Amino acid sequence: MFKDFELIAGRPVYIQVKDYMKRLIIKGALQGGQKLPSTRELSILLKVSRNSIIAAYTGLEDDGFAYTVQGQGSYVALEANASVNAADSSWSMDWKARMNGHARLAEELDIMKRGIRAAKGTISFTSIAPDESLFDLDNVKRAFMDRMSVEGNVLLNYGYAKGYKPLIDYLRQYMEHKGVDMKGKDILITNGFTEGFDIVLSALSTGNSSVICENPTHHTAIKNLKLHGFDITGIAMERDGIHLGNLEQALSEGSFDCAYLVPSYHNPTGIVMSPEKRQGLMKLMANYKIPVIEDGFNEELRYSGSHVAPLIATAGAGNSVVYLGSFSKVLFPGLRVGWVLADQELIYYLESIKRARSIHTSTLDQSILYQYLYNGNLEKYLKKAKAEYKRKYELTLQCCKDYIPYTTLSGDGGLHLFVTFPEGFNTRVLLTACLAQGVIFTAGDIFFTDGKGQHTLRLGFSRVADEDIRKGIEIIGRTARQLMG
Amino acid sequence: MFKDFELIAGRPVYIQVKDYMKRLIIKGALQGGQKLPSTRELSILLKVSRNSIIAAYTGLEDDGFAYTVQGQGSYVALEANASVNAADSSWSMDWKARMNGHARLAEELDIMKRGIRAAKGTISFTSIAPDESLFDLDNVKRAFMDRMSVEGNVLLNYGYAKGYKPLIDYLRQYMEHKGVDMKGKDILITNGFTEGFDIVLSALSTGNSSVICENPTHHTAIKNLKLHGFDITGIAMERDGIHLGNLEQALSEGSFDCAYLVPSYHNPTGIVMSPEKRQGLMKLMANYKIPVIEDGFNEELRYSGSHVAPLIATAGAGNSVVYLGSFSKVLFPGLRVGWVLADQELIYYLESIKRARSIHTSTLDQSILYQYLYNGNLEKYLKKAKAEYKRKYELTLQCCKDYIPYTTLSGDGGLHLFVTFPEGFNTRVLLTACLAQGVIFTAGDIFFTDGKGQHTLRLGFSRVADEDIRKGIEIIGRTARQLMG
Structure with missing residues (x-):
């Protein structure tokens, strides 16, 4: 005994001794009522200071694993492992068989569990997360320290389900500056876009709801719509956004509970809907009285x-649009903060769902984000990030033009481009061939609502180095030409 | 125009000017194509430096609200407000009428929306949140700085749905030291207990599931069980935990999909189930093959x-218990971090549900918590917090004994006590009478699964000052005696 004790760096020694002794007690190597070695003995056996042993024994007592008899020493607490490993209450069950349809569908639609595990060194165009080397860590640290010094205790205790008040107030203004009429509207802070969307769908789904959206569209949205039992109708995209003629036809033929739309830097096509189209779209939605969930x-x-x-x-003053906002792709995805901006009566209900889901979003994340924004860092960061992404965007665009035998190419900015090959071409086959050469991308079919899109792919360039963009796209292009024969 | 501009402290001046100009453009006070005042003019009008105006105009250009004509000056962008407030696409709908049963039930069961709004100065025994004056902010700051300097960029980018690996590894050890056989088990990090519980129920509920639990029990758990359509059977409590006789009878008579149990510092009774009872309980569960969700x-x-x-x-080695852990009440509720420890096959499915819900829990929160724990702060903090809470617990216990005409009183520690009055006594009436005297508590009926408990109340003492504990309980006691006649 006591020979397998090994110290690790950085963690207090007495805690490591305490943990080690606990393990011996839990395993039954030290039994309830048994006398522990004296602090002097254990100090020699474990090769640590006697003070550390004394502190460790005090810790064991605090945790109820030991007790002291005055003048005699320390003993293992009688009941410390009394209820552990009682053989006759140990049984196993088949959890997979217990999983309901929701859990099975969530697993089935989880593309992270179906994705390619790329080897190190692979050139990957699959991510549309920001380039973390652009992050201005010093300003984040400053925001944290600023906020902690103002109200640290408050930040670490419970907050409100609706969100951190200064952040909500900031976002009200922020959205006003985008032209939103905030009268009668309210904001709910969520754990990013995904939780916001999920909560909205939770409040609206009826079991046989139907939604109309762009085709292709954001695959996480498709997943969540399916998980909430929505029947999905996708409308084809044109170069400047959703096809209004097709949309009107679908609206006139079917009945829809809501629309889900991504008007800017649409995922996956990268298209920004034109102002004229936005007006036309919203008139149609008003005519058919379809509420819009705007991403x-x-x-x-x-x-x-x-x-x-x-x-x-x-x-305008209407209440028919539910706006889901997030700085995740723009700022820091690691801070899980998004928001739902909508009619205040709707937010009233969503707040109760949010409370039942996760009580509230991390106050620390919210307050750091607030202070970072208040300090004026977003503007500075965006200036730097946009310049860098624009440069990469133009490089990627040029490489696509130079190397890829596409039919159409779209993407007005953002962090990705969308490539469409001739009908009949299969990007899954292309992906397999490219993977063998150390290059991967996202096959476009996962973005389609109708099982199509086998001839499309998405190229995320935000986290790919310049030379890899050139090299990777050249490989994709060459391989595509070979496959086309 | 330009007369209502007012500077606030701390936020960069140029951003305030930019925001102000945006508002004028959005409102239509400045029209698309209109020339903006020269930087010199605006500097005089707004009484800020010309450099700030120049930076503001650059910012307006960056945001697409203005453009420059060389040698002539700045103009409002033509389409900056083109799609704003188009009257013919503005319409309003009745969101309340659209809310489904889930949203309505979530609102109905939301006790925060039914609670008493206490005036300032009220002595409130309703909270069981930690006393924030105990928080060791310096160690939290150090943990943040330590972690940011090691891997700041990584922390701010996307993490994994399962959680932050160092924290998961830490918790594996932590649970091993409580005697858990970790073989075949895995951990999912969640946004606190609530999200963990909600995700587990999402995977198990079948629409007509049934659960067995203690009566009374944690009201948030009751809410979430109801929201997932569970039929709830509550089993009475004894002084050392759930009544095993009643439990066995219920198990032999009914059919249950799972049990939800709070074995330590049970909410609301504060009872710690004895080791013997734990063994007896788990034998019963093994006999009847009922999986347990342990809070x-x-x-x-x-x-x-x-x-x-x-x-x-x-x-032991069995996989029938799903353990939900959290440091919320012990450490910092503001950091929304909890965990589900369970069979690895179950965790595999729960991970997909988590990903669909909120992608992942804040990496920043997880990493701060990890570093705080690794640095050995939990032990130090608990020592201080337990000493303080113990003192308050003993004071509250003594005051209850001195002043309150209870039938039974329970609470083995933790942050609250539970008071039971004679049958027929109504604590809602007591609450109204006490509120008039500036004292509130939680009426116990919300914790009961069978609509009973009108003669009970919960006293949370963690955030009440000593003199208020004495004063408040004396008022509750006196008022109770008066009501008893």
């Missing part, structure tokens, strides 16, 4: 051209 | 007596 995805990553107001601004 | 709530807040192993330790 504000990447709205901030505009490289050029005029500001384009979100759909919720187009709706 | 590890407040397990760390043991003031005295031996360590008592959690139920999942009693189950």
Whole structure:
């Protein structure tokens, strides 16, 4: 005994001794009522200071694993492992068989569990997460320290389900500056876009709800719509956004509970819907009385051209648009903060669902984000990030033009481009062939609502080095030509 | 125009000017194509430096709200407000009428929306959140800085749905030291207990599931069980935990999909189930093959007596217990970090549900918590917090004995006590009478699974000052006596 004790760096020694002794007690190597070695003995056996042993024994007592008899020493607590490993209450069951349809579907639609595990050194165009080397860590640290010094205790205790008040107030203004009429509207802070979308769907789904959306569209949205039992109708995209003629036809023929739309830097096509189309779209939605769930995805990553107001601004004083915002792709995805901006009566209900789901979003994340924004860092960061992404965007665009035998190519900015090959071409076959050469991308079929899109792919360039962009796209292009014969 | 501009402190001036100009553009006070004042003019009008105006105009251009004509000046972008407030696409709908049964039930069961709004100065025994004056902010700051300097960029980018690997590894050891056989088990990090519980129920509920639990029990658990359509059977409590006789009878008569149990510092009764009862309970569960969802709530807040192993330790190598852990009540509720420890096949499915819900829990929160734990702060903090809570617990206990005409009083530690009055006494009436005297508590009926408990109340003492504990309980006691006649 006591020979397998090994110290690790950085963690207090007395805690390591305490943990080690606990393990012996739990395993039954030290029995309830048994006398522990004296602090002097154990100090020699474990080769640590006697003070550490004394502190460890005190810790064991604090945790109820030992007790002291005055003048005699320390003993293992009688009941410390009394209820552990009682053989006759140990049984096993088949959890997989217990999983309901929701759990099975969530697993089935989980593309992270179906994705390719790329070897190190693979050139990967699959990510549309930000380039972390752009992060301005010093400003994040400053925001944390600023906020902690103002109200650290408050930040670490319970907050409100609706969110951290200063952040909500900031976002109200922020959305006003995008042209949103905030009267009668309210904001709920969520754990990113995904939780916001999930909560909205939780409140609206009826078991046989139907939704209309762009085709292709954001695959996480497709997943969550399916998990909530929505019947999905996808409308084809044109170069400047959703096809309004097809949309009107679908609206006139079917009945829909809501629409889900990504008007800016649409995922996966990268298209920004034109202002005229936004107006036309919203008129149609008003005519057919279809509420819109607007995904504000990447709205901030505009490289050029005029500001384009979100759909919720187009709706003016109306309450028919539910806007989902997030800085995840623009700022820091690790901070899980998004928001739902909508009619205040709807937010009232969503707040109760949020409380039942996760009580509230991390106050620390919210307050760091708030202070970072208040300090004026978003503007500085965006200037730097947009310049860098624009450069990469133009490089990727040029490489696609130089190397890839595409039919159409889209992407007005953001962090990705979308490539469409001739009908009949299969990007899954292309992917397998490219993987063998150390290059991967996202096959486009996962973005389609109708099982099509086998001839498309998405190229995320935000985290790929310049030389890898060139090299990777050249390989994709060459391989595609070979496959085309 | 330009007369209502007002500077606020701390936020960069140029951003305030930019935001102000945006508002004018959005409102239509400045029209697309209109020339903006020269930087010199605006500097005088707004009384800020010309450099700030120049930076503001650059910012307006970056955001697509303005453009420059060389040698002439800045103009409002033509389409900056083109799609805003188009009257013919503005319409309103009745969101309340659209809310499904889930949303309505979530609102109905949301006790925060039914609670008493206490005036300032009210002595409130309603909270069982930790006392934030105990928080060791310096160690939290150090943990943040330590972790940021090691891998700041990584922390701010996307993490994994399962959780932050160093924290998972830490918790594996932590649970091993409580006697858990970790073989074949895995851990999923969640946004606190609530999300963990909600995700587990999402995977298990079948629409007509049934659960057996203690009566009374944690009201948030009751809410979530109801929201997932569970039929709830509550089993009465004895002084040392759930009544095993009643439990066995219920198990022999009914059919249950799972049990939900709070073995330590049970909410609301504060009872710690004895080791013998834990063994008896788990034998019953093994006999009837009922999986257990164990709420590890407040397990760390043991003031005295031996360590008592959690139920999942009693189950040994079996996989029938799903353990939900959290440091929320013990450490910082503001950091929303909890965990599900269970059979690895179950965790595999729960991970997919988690990904669909919120992608992952804040990496920043997880990494701060990890570093804080690794640095050995939990031990130090618990020592201080337990000493303080023990003192308050003993004071509250004594005051209850001195002043309150109870029938039974329970609470073995933790942050609250539970008072039972004679049958027929109504604590809602008592609450109304006490509120008029500036004292509130939690009426016990919300914790009961069978609509009973009108004669009970919960006293949370963690955030009440000593003199208020005395004063408040004296008022509750006196008022109760008056009501009893």
